[in-house]
Structures are given as structure tokens and as C-alpha cells.
Amino acid sequence: MLEQIEGSKAMARVIALCRPQVICAYPITPQTHIVEGLGDLVREGALETCEFINVESEFAALSVAIGSSAAGARSYTATASQGLLFMAEAVYNAAGLGLPIVMTLGNRAIGAPINIWNDHSDAMALRESGWVQLFAETNQEAADLHVIAFRLAEELSVPVMVCVDGFILTHAMERVDIPTQQDVDAYLPPYEPVQVLDPADPISIGAMVGPDAFTEVRYLQYYKQHTAFDLIADLAAEFAERFGRASGGLLRQYRSADAELVVVAMGSVNGTIKDVIDEMRGEGLSVGLVTLVTFRPFPTAALQQALAQARHVLVIDRSLDPGMGGPLASNVDLALRNLASPPAIHSAIAGLGGRPVTKASLHRLFRQAMTEPWEGPHFLDLNERVVGRELHRRGKARRSGPAAESILKILETERAAAFQARSETAK
Amino acid sequence: MQKLKFYQKGTLTVGNRLVDEASHNVQASQERSNSLTCGHRACQGCGEALGARYAIDAAMRAAGKQLIAVNATGCLEVFTTPYPETSWQMPWMHSLFGNAAAVATGAAAAMRVTGKSTTRVVAQGGDGGTTDIGFGCLSGMFERNDDVLYICYDNEGYMNTGVQRSSATPPAARTATTPAIGAQPGNVFGTGKFVPKIAVAHDIPYVATASVADLHDLEAKVTKAMAFHGARYIQINVPCPLGWGAASHDTIRLARLAIETGLFPIFEAEYGRITQVRRIRRPKPVAEYLKLQRRYAHLFRDGVEDPRVARIQAIADRHIDEYGLLET
Numbered sequence: 001m002l003e004q005i006e007g008s009k010a011m012a013r014v015i016a017l018c019r020p021q022v023i024c025a026y027p028i029t030p031q032t033h034i035v036e037g038l039g040d041l042v043r044e045g046a047l048e049t050c051e052f053i054n055v056e057s058e059f060a061a062l063s064v065a066i067g068s069s070a071a072g073a074r075s076y077t078a079t080a081s082q083g084l085l086f087m088a089e090a091v092y093n094a095a096g097l098g099l100p101i102v103m104t105l106g107n108r109a110i111g112a113p114i115n116i117w118n119d120h121s122d123a124m125a126l127r128e129s130g131w132v133q134l135f136a137e138t139n140q141e142a143a144d145l146h147v148i149a150f151r152l153a154e155e156l157s158v159p160v161m162v163c164v165d166g167f168i169l170t171h172a173m174e175r176v177d178i179p180t181q182q183d184v185d186a187y188l189p190p191y192e193p194v195q196v197l198d199p200a201d202p203i204s205i206g207a208m209v210g211p212d213a214f215t216e217v218r219y220l221q222y223y224k225q226h227t228a229f230d231l232i233a234d235l236a237a238e239f240a241e242r243f244g245r246a247s248g249g250l251l252r253q254y255r256s257a258d259a260e261l262v263v264v265a266m267g268s269v270n271g272t273i274k275d276v277i278d279e280m281r282g283e284g285l286s287v288g289l290v291t292l293v294t295f296r297p298f299p300t301a302a303l304q305q306a307l308a309q310a311r312h313v314l315v316i317d318r319s320l321d322p323g324m325g326g327p328l329a330s331n332v333d334l335a336l337r338n339l340a341s342p343p344a345i346h347s348a349i350a351g352l353g354g355r356p357v358t359k360a361s362l363h364r365l366f367r368q369a370m371t372e373p374w375e376g377p378h379f380l381d382l383n384e385r386v387v388g389r390e391l392h393r394r395g396k397a398r399r400s401g402p403a404a405e406s407i408l409k410i411l412e413t414e415r416a417a418a419f420q421a422r423s424e425t426a427k
Numbered sequence: 428m429q430k431l432k433f434y435q436k437g438t439l440t441v442g443n444r445l446v447d448e449a450s451h452n453v454q455a456s457q458e459r460s461n462s463l464t465c466g467h468r469a470c471q472g473c474g475e476a477l478g479a480r481y482a483i484d485a486a487m488r489a490a491g492k493q494l495i496a497v498n499a500t501g502c503l504e505v506f507t508t509p510y511p512e513t514s515w516q517m518p519w520m521h522s523l524f525g526n527a528a529a530v531a532t533g534a535a536a537a538m539r540v541t542g543k544s545t546t547r548v549v550a551q552g553g554d555g556g557t558t559d560i561g562f563g564c565l566s567g568m569f570e571r572n573d574d575v576l577y578i579c580y581d582n583e584g585y586m587n588t589g590v591q592r593s594s595a596t597p598p599a600a601r602t603a604t605t606p607a608i609g610a611q612p613g614n615v616f617g618t619g620k621f622v623p624k625i626a627v628a629h630d631i632p633y634v635a636t637a638s639v640a641d642l643h644d645l646e647a648k649v650t651k652a653m654a655f656h657g658a659r660y661i662q663i664n665v666p667c668p669l670g671w672g673a674a675s676h677d678t679i680r681l682a683r684l685a686i687e688t689g690l691f692p693i694f695e696a697e698y699g700r701i702t703q704v705r706r707i708r709r710p711k712p713v714a715e716y717l718k719l720q721r722r723y724a725h726l727f728r729d730g731v732e733d734p735r736v737a738r739i740q741a742i743a744d745r746h747i748d749e750y751g752l753l754e755t
Contacts, residue, residue, distance in 0.1 A: 021540040022533060051536040055529065056567030063526035063564060067497060067533025070520055073540050075533070093522050197495045197518035197534060199546055206498075206521030207510035 002177050007139040007169045010176040011104060012037025014143040016047040017184040018150045020076040020102075021191075022068035023052045024061040028083040029116045030166035031106035035078055058083035062090035062103070069099040070205055072198070074150065074191040077101070080166055081108035084122045088129070091159075095130025095221065097206065098195070100153035100160070102146065103131075107267065107318075108166040109353040113404035117354020118166040120267065120318035123295070124327045130221050132160040132228060133296040134248065135266040139174040141293075144247035147179070148235050150188050155231060156224055157194045163295075165268040167354065179243055187242055225297035232294055250299040253306055255281060256288025261370050262307055262343075264332055265316040266292045269350070269357050273316070276362040287366055292328075300335040307336060310343040314369045317377070318351050325349070325377035346373050350380035386410050446643075460487040460516065462496075467514040468506040472675025474665030474682060475503055475580040478639045479551065482578050482663065485646040487517065489653030490547040495534050496520070499527035499552030499561055502587040503580060525560035527552045528568035531575040539574075547653065548574065554581040554595035557662075558622045565622075565660075569629035572657040576649075579622065579660070582667035590670040594620050597690070598742070599735050600722045602670070607725040616738060623694075626660040630699035633659040638693060639666070640682035644705065648695065664691045672721025684716035689743035692750045706754035710747060713740045 003010070011034050023042070025035035041047040051068070055061045058079050065075040079087065084105060094101050105123055109115040123133055134149060136142035142164045149160040164170055195205060209217055229250065236249035246252070254274055256262045263273055270291045280287045290306050292299070307313055313336065317326030324330060329347035336342045346369045351357040361381050368374070389410050394400040462483040469476035487494050498504045498521045507514040508521070522530045531550035538546045550568075552561055557579040568575055584602050585591040591604040598616040601607040605614040626634040632655040637645040645663060652659040666673060666681040673681055685691035686705065690713060693705035714736055717723040726733040747753055 022536045024533075049540055051540045053532065053536060053571070055532075056570070057563055059526065060529040060532075060564050060567050063522060063529035064533035064536070066522050066526070067520070067530035067535075068537040068540075069533070070530075071495065071534040071537030071541075073533075073537035075537075089523055090526060097522070197520055199493045199495065199518055202516060202518045204508055204510070204513040204515050204519045204521075206504075207508040207513065208505060209510065 002175055004173060005176050005178075006033065007142055007164070007172050007174065007176075008033030009037045010139055010143045010178065011146060011164070012041060013178050014184075015076060015104075015146050016041045017179060017181055018076075018102075018147055018188055019047070019050075019074065021050055021073035022065065022075045023050060024055050024064045024075075024077040025052060026055050026058050026061045026077075026079070026083065028058065028080045030108055030118070030170045031078045031080040031083070031104060033170060034104055034106070058087040059090055062087040062094060062101070065101045065103075066090060066094050066097065066099055069094075069101050069193075070097065070195070070197055072191070072193050072196040074154075075099075075101050076103070078104035078106065080106040081110055081116075081122045084126060085110065088126060091126050091129045091131065094159045098157045098221075098224075100150075100157050100191070100193075102149045102153055102160050102162065104146070105161050105163045106166040106170045107163050115353040116166075118168050118318075119352050119354070120163070121320070123161065123163045124319040124321070127296055127327065130158070130225075131296065132156075132158055132225070132294070133163055134160065134294055135163045135292065136165070136169060137268060137270045137291060137293075139169050139172060139176050140245070141247045142169050143176055143178070144239065144243065144245070147184055147187060148239055148248045152228065152231060152235055154191055156228055158224055158228070163267065168268045177245070183242055187239065228297050229299060229301070248293055250294045250302045251306060252291040252293065254289040254291065256290055256306060256310070258286065259288030259310060260286035261312040261314060261366060262288045262290055262310040263314045263316060263366065264290045264292060264303075264307075264328070266295060266328065267318060269316060269318065272357055272359055273362060276359050276366065279359075280363070280366060285367075285370070295328075298331055298335065303332065303335045304339060307343060308339055312346060312369050312373065313343045314346045314348060314366065316357075317347065317349050320349050320352060320377075329377070344373060347377045348380050349377050355381065386414070460484050460492060462487050462494075462515065462517045463507060464514050464516050466512065468509055469502070470669050470675070472668040472678040473502075473506075474639045474667060474678045475553070475582060476506070477642075477678070478580050478645065478663040478665045479503055479578075481639075481642050481645050482551075482649050482661070483517070483549065485649035486547070486549050486576065486653055489650045491545070493546040494518075495538075495546060495548045497522070497527050497531040497534060497548065497550045499550075499556030500524035500587075501553040501556050503551065503553065505587060524556055526564050527556060527561055528575065528577055529564040531577070532568050532571070532573040535574045547576070549576045549578060551578045551580065553586070554579060554583060555585040555593045558594045558620060562622075566625075566629070569626060569631050569658045569660070572631060574656050574658075576652050576659045576661070578649075579662040580665045581662050582665045582670060584667070584670050586667045586670040594618070595622070597739075599726060599739060601725065602722070612725040613723070616735070623660065623662045627696045627699055627701070629658070631658040631660065632656070632698060634696040635661045636664070636691065636693050637661055638664045638682045638686055638691065640679050640686060641693075641705075644693070651695075670722070672724070673719055677719055681716065681719055684711055684719070687711040688713045688716050689747040689752055690716065690739075692746045692752060694750055701750070704750045704752055707747065707752045708754050710743075710753065713743050
């Protein structure tokens with residue numbers, strides 16, 4: 001049924017339709033509305049046979065889910081940013097144990113400096129943890145991906161992270177088609193664990209593994225992720241057939257088949273990019289888009305196919321590896337380097353810590369990628385004057401103070417000066 | 428009428444021969460679950476292996492063998508599961524060092540929600556995994572009153588990683604991170620915590636301390652704990668021959684001396700109130716306990732008793748006073 005609904009509430013409704021049996025709740029912005037919504041549904045009785053547990057930390061949230069999943073219950077939790085890092089040890093553990101937990105990640109920046117707004121630093125920080133990572137473009141997809149995620153997780157017995165841009169999706173009111181319980185039940189059968197703590201058939205789970213077997217156990221994790229490529233594509237097709245819309249899959253292409261410049265991006269920024277592409281196409285510029293839905297496992301073959309004809313590939317990263325640049329760009333680069341005639345790769349870092357990625361900036365960026373390509377990462381809309389002033393200031397004194405506070409001070413000084421100038425002009 | 432008490436000669440404890448048939452300790456019988464069976468890799472004289480075997484078998488009996496165990500990382504986890512061998516004749520899971528209480532909460536929730544609430548859950552860990560790194564998850568499990576019995580095998584240090592100090596390491600004890608070097612060798616005074624007291628402060632249904640020196644009492648307490656639903660906590664004093672620098676054959680003697688000096692008070696509490704203490708007939712001087720352990724050797728160097736022995740005696744005396752341990 002179509003509803004005008006907040007992203008988090010829509011996700012909560014659809015997660016409830018997936019009949020999770022254990023939900024671990026711990027608040028962290030911007031994920032909180034999801035578990036609040038689920039809590040309401042449990043209290044109202046809309047979600048029956050479900051243990052809703054208020055835990056004391058994210059580390060406990062995922063640890064409780066590890067216990068409940070291993071004991072045979074469909075288990076769900078949600079987190080963001082610092083929360084994901086606080087549970088990092090359990091994130092790896094859940095993957096290593098092969099427990100099909102589904103977790104929503106309300107993507108948010110990681111401090112310091114503390115910042116509650118959206119970027120992909122959290123998901124990128126744990127990209128090597130062994131979880132499947134799916135990125136939603138819209139609220140509809142954010143809701144839909146959870147149905148696919150439970151099915152995928154349980155078929156492969158791997159945990160799945162549904163990455164949803166904080167605020168931009170979690171807090172936005174949008175039209176979402178909430179599926180029926182019958183359709184979700186038909187798509188998602190009850191949880192049949194491949195390993196379970198059961199007194200009738202006692203097993204030990206979590207033994208120590210030494211050098212003689214560790215590589216093989218890890219290889220199986222790699223193997224499982226590789227078998228996910230076909231499954232993810234199949235599940236998206238089956239989803240489209242049952243629910244009548246395209247959600248999930250490895251990647252989506254938009255006007256990219258003949259494009260000279262193909263942009264690669266993940267998450268909600270794809271909407272803006274498509275608008276810009278339409279406008280540039282109208283001006284006769286050959287631009288297209290590949291939206292990566294599945295980031296882990298990284299769909300190398302699908303990307304090679306989608307980007308083989310492009311002359312320029314512009315990768316938009318919503319996170320930064322300070323010692324390297326854009327993690328998505330590095331991954332795309334690695335995927336394309338062995339093509340017969342690989343495209344030139346351009347990397348842009350955009351929208352860090354909630355900075356809006358505007359159409360105007362993207363117009364400039366896309367044109368520049370085709371006409372004056374750059375080396376290394378390009379920081380979209382970087383305030384170079386402020387950075388310059390700060391670097392100059394730092395060069396003058398050993399005890400130059402904390403960086404974040406200095407930048408804020410310079411910005412405030414500039415604002416005050418601009419205000420002063422405006423008032424004088426007015427006089 | 429005066430109640431007669433029989434004690435074994437020498438040890439001053441009540442032995443099997445002196446109690447009625449029904450109260451006998453049974454080491455081997457067909458009914459015994461042997462949840463932690465032989466063949467594991469614990470050191471000779473390991474107090475933890477002994478404590479775990481009795482505790483888990485008692486819990487198995489109480490739960491009608493419908494029991495799941497969750498284990499923190501540590502000696503018990505490592506020495507019982509040199510896979511493909513495992514000593515656990517029960518569903519057993521190890522996740523991480525600091526999350527055993529939370530994983531157990533999850534397992535208990537899964538049992539409730541899948542209609543198997545007769546299957547009970549125990550979590551277990553050493554003192555490092557309980558009083559330090561796992562303390563947040565433990566307190567959360569207590570506070571929510573989750574249906575989990577958490578058993579801490581307290582050997583007063585991080586023995587699995589090579590004997591480092593934990594918050595359960597007693598003052599003056601030598602560990603790898605509180606070496607017997609300098610003006611104040613060993614662990615400092617005035618630090619550490621006694622988690623059973625903190626557990627009592629959570630007002631949970633049942634808290635107890637126990638010792639491998641009195642397996643009968645240990646079994647009775649585990650059985651009693653299993654009669655409650657909600658969060659329960661038992662801390663068992665388990666001497667570690669390796670970490671304490673003691674002879675393997677002295678494990679039980681040391682555990683008994685820990686009780687009889689007053690250093691390890693044995694008590695029970697229900698819903699936030701202490702209901703029972705185990706009284707001491709003839710308090711032993713702490714020196715008798717300390718001298719058997721090389722971790723305290725620096726207190727008796729060259730036949731001279733360090734003044735800090737008196738401070739340890741004061742701690743024991745304070746316990747005797749605080750818990751009313753002296754038999755009257």
C-alpha cells in the first residue's frame with residue numbers, strides 16, 4: 001500500500017513484516033527512529049513472537065543478536081557511525097561464525113570531530129568484516145532491501161548490512177509502497193539455521209582454529225561471498241516479479257551504455273546525479289551512471305561489463321581514507337585495471353559529514369572530469385581559502401591548537417567580517 | 428539441645444563419610460552428564476576445570492539436561508575445545524572475550540521466542556572476562572534481569588594470556604604486569620573490585636560465592652540458582668597453580684585457606700540482601716595462605732615478613748567482620 005511515511009518508519013514496518021524474532025535496540029542518531037518504530041510495533045502487537053531487548057551498548061546489541069541467531073531465532077539490530085565501531089569486534093565475529101543477522105546501518109560520519117550527519121565512513125570502516133553490504137538509493141529501496149537481506153542472509157548464512165543514508169533517507173518523508181504480509185511471507189520463508197545450539201543435538205560453536213585450518217575457514221568466507229553474486233541478482237529478479245519494482249541487485253545503470261563519462265556512486269546521492277545527467281544530456285554531453293547497490297561482495301565482473309566502453313569513470317566517494325583517498329575509487333580502480341582499454345579513473349570525495357552534494361557542484365565536477373581531469377582525490381566544494389588560512393596559521397606556531405576548533409574559528413571570523421561588510425554597505 | 432557437628436580430622440571439613448547418604452558427593456555415576464568431559468588440556472590441578480565440571484553438571488541436572496552454555500574467551504574456552512576435539516557434551520558457544528553475558532541473553536531470548544523456554548542458559552568466564560572486559564555486558568544482563576546464570580571462575584588474574592593483573596587480582600600479588608620489583612612489589616593496595624557485591628547491588632534474584640574447596644556447597648548453590656528465573660550470578664574461587672605459583676596438589680588446600688582466612692567470603696544473597704554466609708570455625712592467619720604461593724614470595728624474602736602481610740590480614744579481618752564470618 002502506498003503511504004507518505006518517514007524512511008525509518010517505513011523500514012520499521014517492512015522489517016516487522018520479515019518477522020524478526022529478536023530485536024536488539026540501542027539508540028544512536030540517525031538510526032534511532034527505526035528501532036523506536038519496531039518497539040511500537042511490538043508493543044502494539046503488530047509484531048508478535050518477538051523479543052525486543054533494550055541493551056546497554058552497540059557491542060551488546062550485536063552480541064545479543066549473535067546469541068539469539070546461533071540459538072535459532074531470526075535476529076535484527078540497527079546502528080550507525082560510532083555504534084558500528086563500538087561493536088566492531090562483534091561485527092567480525094558474526095561474519096566469522098556465519099550467523100545470518102540483518103543490521104540496518106544509518107550511515108553517518110565518524111569522529112573526531114564528532115558529527116552526526118551523513119556520509120559512508122562507518123560502512124567503509126568495516127567493509128572487510130565479511131558482511132554483505134547493500135546500499136539503498138531511496139526510501140522505497142531502503143525498505144525493500146530488508147526483505148531481500150533476510151532472504152540472502154539466511155540462504156547463505158552470512159550477516160547482511162543494509163546501508164541507508166542517515167537523515168537523507170532515515171528522516172525524509174517519501175512515498176513508500178509497504179508490501180503485504182502475504183507477499184513478504186511468500187518471498188521469505190521461516191528461518192532454518194544451518195547451525196544451532198540445541199540440547200537434542202549438542203555441538204560446539206566458536207572453537208579456536210590454528211594455522212593448519214584458518215586459511216581454509218577464511219577461504220570459505222570468500223567463497224560464500226562469491227556465490228552471493230548470482231544469488232543477489234536472482235533475488236532482485238524474484239523481488240521485481242513478486243513486488244513489481246526494481247530493488248536490490250548488484251548495480252543499476254542509467255544512460256551509461258554509450259556514455260563517454262560514467263559516474264559510479266552509492267546511496268541517496270544517485271538521485272541528484274541522475275537529475276544532473278538528464279540536464280547534461282540535454283546539453284548534448286555524454287554522461288551516464290552506475291549505481292552500486294552491492295558494495296560487498298564487490299561486483300567486479302558486473303562493473304567491468306558496465307564500464308568497459310567508458311572513456312572516463314568518475315567515482316564519487318562519500319567517505320575518506322585519509323592516507324589513501326576514496327575507498328570506493330580504489331575498489332573500482334582495481335576492478336577495471338585489467339580491462340583491454342581501461343577507462344581513466346577520477347576520484348571525487350563528496351558530501352562528508354552531511355555537506356549537501358548540489359547539482360551545481362556536480363555539473364562543474366562532471367565537466368571537469370571530461371575536460372581537465374585531475375590526479376588523486378578531488379574534494380568537492382572544499383573551502384580552500386579556509387584550509388589555506390589554517391595551514392598558514394599552523395606553520396607559525398608549534399602549539400597551534402586543535403584543528404577542528406581552529407577551522408570553526410576561522411569560519412566564524414569570515415562570517416563576522418562578511419556581516420560587517422554588508423552592514424557598512426547598507427549604511 | 429546441642430547440635431553435633433562432625434568434622435574430618437586434619438582438614439576440619441565435613442567429608443562424605445560424615446554426612447548422610449543423600450548428601451554425598453557423587454564423582455562418577457551413570458546419571459552424571461559429564462558436560463565437561465575428560466581429555467581437555469587444563470593444567471594439572473586446575474581449579475577452573477574442577478569448578479566448571481561441578482557447576483555445569485549441577486546445572487545440567489537442575490535443567491533436566493536442557494542447557495546451553497556460552498563461554499567467554501579464556502583458559503576454559505581454550506583448554507576445552509582443541510578442535511576437532513571438544514570436551515563439551517552439551518550445546519556450547521564461544522563468541523568473544525567481553526560479550527558472554529550478552530550472547531547468553533540472546534540465546535535465552537531465542538529459547539523464549541521459539542517456544543523452548545524449558546531450555547536454560549548459563550554463561551561462564553574467568554575473572555578478566557567478567558570483572559573487566561565483560562563487565563558492561565554483565566551489568567546489562569543483570570539490570571534487565573535476563574534469564575541467565577552467569578558463573579565467574581575467579582582465579583584472580585588473566586591466566587590464559589600469561590598471568591597479568593585483573594581487577595580481581597589481590598593486593599601484593601605478583602603478576603606479569605604487577606611484577607615483584609621495586610619498593611612496593613606486586614599489585615598495589617586499594618584497587619580492584621569484588622563483583623559479587625556489585626551483583627547484589629543490582630537486586631537480582633540470586634548471587635552467591637563458592638569455592639572448589641567445597642564442591643558440595645558449590646553444587647547446592649548452582650542447583651539453587653537454577654531454581655530461580657532471571658539474572659543470577661555465582662563467583663567461584665578457583666586457584667590457578669600456574670598463575671599463583673603453587674603446587675598442583677595444593678589447589679584444594681589453597682581454596683580452603685582462602686575461605687578460612689576470610690580472604691574469600693562465602694555467602695548467598697537473594698534480591699539484594701545477603702541471606703546466608705558460610706562461617707569460619709577457626710580463622711587461619713593469612714600468612715599460611717600466602718606462603719604456599721610464589722606470587723607472594725616477595726612478602727617473605729630472607730625469612731623476614733613484609734609489613735604488608737599485616738595489611739592483607741587486615742583485609743581478611745575486615746571481611747570476617749563485614750560478613751559476620753566467625754562461627755559463634
